[in-house]
Amino acid sequence: MGYPENVLARDEQVVLHRHPHWGRLLVPALVLILGSAIAAFIAGYVNTLTWEPSAKRIVFLVIAAVWLILIGWLSVWPFLNWWTTHFVITDRRVMYRHGLITRSGIDIPLARINSVEFRHGLLDRILRTGTLIVESASQDPLEFQDIPQVERVHSLLYHEVFDTLGTEESPS
Structure with a gap:
């Protein structure tokens, strides 16, 4: 099941939708x-x-x-x-939503992202999970815990950011 269409802008496409790692x-x-x-x-x-x-x-x-x-x-x-926590990357932004009774979330436009990092220790590497760190132009770095296949998500987000910017730095 994809992310709810009613929160997406017109012509916005979901690139990745994840719940936290099942290890939780x-x-x-x-x-x-x-x-x-x-x-x-x-x-x-x-x-x-x-x-x-x-x-x-x-x-x-x-x-x-x-x-x-x-x-x-x-x-x-x-x-x-766990079920109501969503980490979503679209072709325009990164969205994080969580909460069952009281919902909260954050959206980061891809054009405002300065850097993307990941961190995972030995147990995280065994379970194929980790922490994704996104630094945007206007905020302190945001850490998203327990992202499944964090290295793949990191790479995907990096490519989306540079595809959005259309810079010469864009990886091929």
């Missing part, structure tokens, strides 16, 4: 698996006890409520934040 979802996935296993174990243990059925029902409801709160907060919320 490892801890929430582990929390979901472990939390579910622990809740199931406790519920199974409570089921073996010789308590009144109404007492068991209350304990099951408490287990379910705690599970729902923890899983919602530590697994579902991070996933929704």
Whole structure:
């Protein structure tokens, strides 16, 4: 699925659309698996006890409520934040949008970009992710964390910037 057309200008084309790297979802996935296993174990243990059925029902409801709160907060919320974070390069600008309830974003026209850098350590290189640093004419450098295939994105953005400028420095 492409980026929503209603935020693009007329004749503007999406060159690249990325969510943050999937590595951001490892801890929430582990929390979901472990939390579910622990809740199931406790519920199974409570089921073996010789308590009144109404007492068991209350304990099951408490287990379910705690599970729902923890899983919602530590697994579902991070996933929704990941899903609603967009890094988009078009033929005219770089867009970054994030947030689920309160949305925010920034647009940088390609013509205003002075330099594009990337940074990634050993673990980032193994996971093929990194930080993209964009310096524009009017702002301090902006760092975009967890960009998948950051070297490829860096190269693509570099080419788009120079194609937009139409300078002699444009790579062939």
